[in-house]
Amino acid sequence: QSVLTQPPSASGTPGQRVTISCSGSSSNIGSNYVYWYQQLPGTAPKLLIYRNNQRPSGVPDRFSGSKSGTSASLAISGLRSEDEADYYCAAWDDSLSVYYVFGTGTKVTVL
Amino acid sequence: QITLKESGPTLVKPTQTLTLTCTFSGFSLSTSGVGVGWIRQPPGKALEWLALIYWNDDKRYSPSLKSRLTITKDTSKNQVVLTMTNMDPVDTATYYCAHEYYYDSSGLNWGQGTLVTVSS
Numbered sequence: 001q002s003v004l005t006q007p008p009s010a011s012g013t014p015g016q017r018v019t020i021s022c023s024g025s026s027s028n029i030g031s032n033y034v035y036w037y038q039q040l041p042g043t044a045p046k047l048l049i050y051r052n053n054q055r056p057s058g059v060p061d062r063f064s065g066s067k068s069g070t071s072a073s074l075a076i077s078g079l080r081s082e083d084e085a086d087y088y089c090a091a092w093d094d095s096l097s098v099y100y101v102f103g104t105g106t107k108v109t110v111l
Numbered sequence: 112q113i114t115l116k117e118s119g120p121t122l123v124k125p126t127q128t129l130t131l132t133c134t135f136s137g138f139s140l141s142t143s144g145v146g147v148g149w150i151r152q153p154p155g156k157a158l159e160w161l162a163l164i165y166w167n168d169d170k171r172y173s174p175s176l177k178s179r180l181t182i183t184k185d186t187s188k189n190q191v192v193l194t195m196t197n198m199d200p201v202d203t204a205t206y207y208c209a210h211e212y213y214y215d216s217s218g219l220n221w222g223q224g225t226l227v228t229v230s231s
Contacts, residue, residue: 045207047220050216051216088158100160102158104157
């Protein structure tokens with residue numbers, strides 16, 4: 001039931017820059033903030049980006065978020081082995097009622 | 112420090128009703144702007160948002176699951192309860208609860224999750 005579309009996988013070598021896209025619609029990304037969550041293997045998701053491009057304290061500035069129209073993206077610069085994880089975008093959706101939607105998820109592999 | 116912990120049965124039979132409890136600390140659900148919600152993740156699959164309840168008892172539900180879900184709060188016990196009726200094997204998942212602060216759109220703070228298996 002994912003409403004936001006992400007590529008299933010992305011990869012890079014240590015030090016490279018990786019970008020993950022998140023495509024939505026006017027009722028979610030187009031009119032609300034975008035969030036990004038990181039899920040390391042076997043753990044609960046953790047907030048990575050809020051309000052499109054804000055980092056919670058403790059999140060390295062290698063992670064950055066952006067939004068344009070009905071799409072958003074997460075960039076990881078200076079890729080590190082510990083960045084290998086699943087990444088999910090999310091947003092509130094105002095279409096039928098007000099509810100939260102997640103992306104399909106992207107597995108980032110560090111080669 | 113905000114912490115949340117999910118509890119409930121690890122195994123339920125098809126057609127039964129699942130009741131999960133989220134017990135939290137570090138905030139109060141009587142504080143304006145605070146919300147607690149539920150998200151699930153089937154093994155190897157993506158996250159799926161289920162429901163959320165706010166300090167003022169405003170409730171939000173996933174449109175696709177609304178008929179099966181009920182979310183309630185007990186402010187005095189610092190708990191939020193989710194019930195899901197008519198459980199099916201496809202509902203097997205890790206269920207997470209999470210905190211949200213409505214006024215600053217600062218995202219979800221998650222509990223550790225609890226795995227629920229639906230099987231006869």
